[in-house]
Amino acid sequence: MLTNRQLQILKVIVDDFILTAQPVGSRYISKKETVDFSPATIRNEMADLEEMGFLEKLHSSSGRAPSEKGYRFYVDHLLSPSTLSSREKNLIRESFGKKTLEFEQVVEKSAGILSDLTNYTSIILGPEVFETRLKQIQITPLSHEKAVAVLVTNTGHVEHRVFSTPLEIKATDLEKMVNILNERLKGVALIEVPERLNKEIFSLLKEHAEHFNDAFMYLRAALANDNSAKLYVGGKTNILMQPEFKDIDRIRSIMSMIEEEKDIASLLKTSDKGIQTMIGHENPFIALQHCSIITANYYFGNQQVGTLALLGPTRMEYNRVVTLVEELSRHMTETFREWY
Amino acid sequence: MLTNRQLQILKVIVDDFILTAQPVGSRYISKKETVDFSPATIRNEMADLEEMGFLEKLHSSSGRAPSEKGYRFYVDHLLSPSTLSSREKNLIRESFGKKTLEFEQVVEKSAGILSDLTNYTSIILGPEVFETRLKQIQITPLSHEKAVAVLVTNTGHVEHRVFSTPLEIKATDLEKMVNILNERLKGVALIEVPERLNKEIFSLLKEHAEHFNDAFMYLRAALANDNSAKLYVGGKTNILMQPEFKDIDRIRSIMSMIEEEKDIASLLKTSDKGIQTMIGHENPFIALQHCSIITANYYFGNQQVGTLALLGPTRMEYNRVVTLVEELSRHMTETFREWY
DNA sequence: TTTAGCACTCGGAACCAATGAGTGCTAACA
DNA sequence: TGTTAGCACTCATTGGTTCCGAGTGCTAAA
Structure with missing residues (x-):
C-alpha cells in the first residue's frame, strides 16, 4: 500500500503533469506550499513510486510523468471532482434552458457544449436501435x-x-x-x-x-433499417491543440478512426454503465493508445440508453471533465424525460 | 512571350514538382527523354523563367519550383486534360449506375468518389436556397x-x-x-x-x-429558413497526407475553416460558372494560401445551381483533377435531370 | 528517518566541418 | 549567335563535438 506521503506526491505529479505536459522534478515538488519535504526525500519516494509502476521517466535524468497505471490510480483514488465553474454552469443552463423538440438538436448541442468547455473531442452515440x-x-x-x-x-x-x-x-x-x-x-x-x-x-x-x-x-x-446507431462528434479539431499530438501520424490515425465511426461506435457500445474511464491501452485500438475516453450513459425513458463520450489525451483534466460529462448526461436524460 | 523551349521546360518542371513535391534541377530535366538540351542551356532558360515570375527557388542553390503565377500559366495554357483511367470510370459508373432517389444520397456519394479518387478534400455546396x-x-x-x-x-x-x-x-x-x-x-x-x-x-x-x-x-x-446552403465534405483527413502540410498550424487553420463552413460556403458561392481554379492567394483566406480550389457547377433543372469543389495543395494534380471534377458535375447534373 | 552534498546522466542548443545537389558565370565551340 | 563544358560558389543537410542545465541516485552526516 502507498503511504500518505506517496499519495500526496503522486497527486501533485499527476495534477502538475496534466497542467503542463512537462515531466515533474523533485525540486519543483518540494517548493509547493502543500509539500514540506526536501527534494532528496521526494526523490526517494519517486523512485519507489516508479518501482511500483505509477511513474515513468522519459530518460534517466528527466523528471517523472505518470504512467497509465498512475493515471488509473489517480482516477480511482485521488480524484477530487471539481464543481462546475460559473462559466460552465451558465453555458449549460443557457443551452438547456431553451426548449428543444428534436432528439438531434439536443444531442448536437450537448456535443458542442462538451467539446467547447473541455477542448477535447466529444462523441455521442445515439440510443440503441x-x-x-x-x-x-x-x-x-x-x-x-x-x-x-x-x-x-x-x-x-x-x-x-x-x-x-x-x-x-x-x-x-x-x-x-x-x-x-x-x-x-x-x-x-x-x-x-x-x-x-x-x-x-x-x-x-x-x-x-x-x-x-x-x-x-x-x-x-x-x-430496411441500417442498424447503425448514429455518431455525433463535436470539436474534431480540438485534438490538434494538444501538445502530445504534434505528430501528424498520430493525428491521422485518430482522425480517420473518428471518421470511420464503426470502431468508435462499437467501443462506446460495449462500455459499461455509469461514468467510465478508459485510459491509454485500456482500449483495444492502437490509434487511441495515447488517448483516454470518458463515457457516461444517458437514458431515454427507462431502458433505452445512449452513450456520451469525451476523447482526449491520456493527460486529461480528469477532475473537471468527469463532472462535466456526468452533468451533461444528467441534463440529457432529464430533457428526454420531460418529453413524456 | 515564352519560347517553345521555355514552355516545354516549364511544363516539365510543373509536372515533376506536382508528382514529387521536390524542387527540380537542370540536370534532372536534361535527362528526360523529351528534352534534348544540356543542363547549362536549361539553367539559362530557368533563370529567365524565374525572372518572369513563373518559377521560384527555395534558396540560392536549390532547384526550381513553380510559383503561383507558374501554376496559373500551366493551368491556363499547358494543361493536357487527362482521360479517365478505367479505375476511375468504373468507380463512377458503378456509383451512378444504381438508381438514387434522394438529393443527399447523390451528393454524398459524389463527394465520396471525388475525395477517394483524388486524395484531396471534396466539398459540395447544395443548390442555392x-x-x-x-x-x-x-x-x-x-x-x-x-x-x-x-x-x-x-x-x-x-x-x-x-x-x-x-x-x-x-x-x-x-x-x-x-x-x-x-x-x-x-x-x-x-x-x-x-x-x-x-x-x-x-x-x-x-x-x-x-x-x-x-x-x-x-x-x-x-x-423560418436558415438560408445557409448545406455543405457536404468528403475526405477531410486527406489533407493530412500532403507533405506540404506537415505543419500542424497550417492543418489546424484549414481544418477549422472547413469545420466553420461559413467562409467556405461564401467562397464557393461567389465562384464563377464553369470549371474554375483558384490557385494559392487567388482566394482571400490566409488559411488557404497554400491551397488550390477547383470548382464546377452542377445544375438542377435549368436555373438552380450548386457547386462542386475540390480542395488540395497548390501542388495539385490539375490535369487529372480537372477532368474528374468536370465529369462528376456532369454526372450529377444528368442524374438530377432524369428526375423530371 | 530525513537531508545535504556530490557525481553522474542525458536531452537540447550551439557550433563546426564535410558532403552533395544545384546554381551562375565565363569562355570555348559549332 | 546560340549552345555547352567547366568551374567557382551557395546553401541545406548530416554528423560529430562541446557545453549547459535540469534532474537523478547514492552516500554520509544530522
Whole structure:
C-alpha cells in the first residue's frame, strides 16, 4: 500500500503533469506550499513510486510523468471532482434552458457544449436501435414515381426515406396502405419492422390491389433499417491543440478512426454503465493508445440508453471533465424525460 | 512571350514538382527523354523563367519550383486534360449506375468518389436556397404538444422540422391548416415562405379557429429558413497526407475553416460558372494560401445551381483533377435531370 | 528517518566541418 | 549567335563535438 506521503506526491505529479505536459522534478515538488519535504526525500519516494509502476521517466535524468497505471490510480483514488465553474454552469443552463423538440438538436448541442468547455473531442452515440419503436409512419407521394416515408420513433427521432413507387398507384390506394401500416406497425421495435412487413403485412396489403406488390417491394427496401446507431462528434479539431499530438501520424490515425465511426461506435457500445474511464491501452485500438475516453450513459425513458463520450489525451483534466460529462448526461436524460 | 523551349521546360518542371513535391534541377530535366538540351542551356532558360515570375527557388542553390503565377500559366495554357483511367470510370459508373432517389444520397456519394479518387478534400455546396421551391408540406402530430412538418422541395430535397403545437388543437383542424398551406405555398420559393405566411396566410388561417393563432406562431418559427446552403465534405483527413502540410498550424487553420463552413460556403458561392481554379492567394483566406480550389457547377433543372469543389495543395494534380471534377458535375447534373 | 552534498546522466542548443545537389558565370565551340 | 563544358560558389543537410542545465541516485552526516 502507498503511504500518505506517496499519495500526496503522486497527486501533485499527476495534477502538475496534466497542467503542463512537462515531466515533474523533485525540486519543483518540494517548493509547493502543500509539500514540506526536501527534494532528496521526494526523490526517494519517486523512485519507489516508479518501482511500483505509477511513474515513468522519459530518460534517466528527466523528471517523472505518470504512467497509465498512475493515471488509473489517480482516477480511482485521488480524484477530487471539481464543481462546475460559473462559466460552465451558465453555458449549460443557457443551452438547456431553451426548449428543444428534436432528439438531434439536443444531442448536437450537448456535443458542442462538451467539446467547447473541455477542448477535447466529444462523441455521442445515439440510443440503441433495437430499443427504438416506431410511433408513426406517413407516406407522401413526391412525383408519379417517388414517395417519401416519414418515420417517427418514440425517442422523438424523425427520419424520412424516399422510395420508388410503381406508376399505377393511386393516392387513395396509398392512403389505405398507410392506414394498414400504421395500424400494424405502431409500437413495433424498428428492428422488427422488416420482419413484420414480410410476415403479416404483405398478405394484408395483397388483398387490396395487385400493384401493391410492387410498391411493397420498394417500401420494404426503404424501411430496411441500417442498424447503425448514429455518431455525433463535436470539436474534431480540438485534438490538434494538444501538445502530445504534434505528430501528424498520430493525428491521422485518430482522425480517420473518428471518421470511420464503426470502431468508435462499437467501443462506446460495449462500455459499461455509469461514468467510465478508459485510459491509454485500456482500449483495444492502437490509434487511441495515447488517448483516454470518458463515457457516461444517458437514458431515454427507462431502458433505452445512449452513450456520451469525451476523447482526449491520456493527460486529461480528469477532475473537471468527469463532472462535466456526468452533468451533461444528467441534463440529457432529464430533457428526454420531460418529453413524456 | 515564352519560347517553345521555355514552355516545354516549364511544363516539365510543373509536372515533376506536382508528382514529387521536390524542387527540380537542370540536370534532372536534361535527362528526360523529351528534352534534348544540356543542363547549362536549361539553367539559362530557368533563370529567365524565374525572372518572369513563373518559377521560384527555395534558396540560392536549390532547384526550381513553380510559383503561383507558374501554376496559373500551366493551368491556363499547358494543361493536357487527362482521360479517365478505367479505375476511375468504373468507380463512377458503378456509383451512378444504381438508381438514387434522394438529393443527399447523390451528393454524398459524389463527394465520396471525388475525395477517394483524388486524395484531396471534396466539398459540395447544395443548390442555392433562393431558387428552391416548396413542392409539398405535410404536418403530422407527434404528441399532444409536438408536431412535425415535412417539407419537400422541387430539388428532391426532403426535410422535416419539429415544432410545438398548442394543446387545444385538433387533428381535423390541423388537416385544414395543412390544406391551406399546401394550396397557398406550393411552388413558392423557400425563401419567400416566411413572408407569405405573414401576409396572406395568417389572415386566412385566422378565419378558421382562434388557436391557430398560437399554432401559427410555432409553425412560422419552424419554417423560418436558415438560408445557409448545406455543405457536404468528403475526405477531410486527406489533407493530412500532403507533405506540404506537415505543419500542424497550417492543418489546424484549414481544418477549422472547413469545420466553420461559413467562409467556405461564401467562397464557393461567389465562384464563377464553369470549371474554375483558384490557385494559392487567388482566394482571400490566409488559411488557404497554400491551397488550390477547383470548382464546377452542377445544375438542377435549368436555373438552380450548386457547386462542386475540390480542395488540395497548390501542388495539385490539375490535369487529372480537372477532368474528374468536370465529369462528376456532369454526372450529377444528368442524374438530377432524369428526375423530371 | 530525513537531508545535504556530490557525481553522474542525458536531452537540447550551439557550433563546426564535410558532403552533395544545384546554381551562375565565363569562355570555348559549332 | 546560340549552345555547352567547366568551374567557382551557395546553401541545406548530416554528423560529430562541446557545453549547459535540469534532474537523478547514492552516500554520509544530522
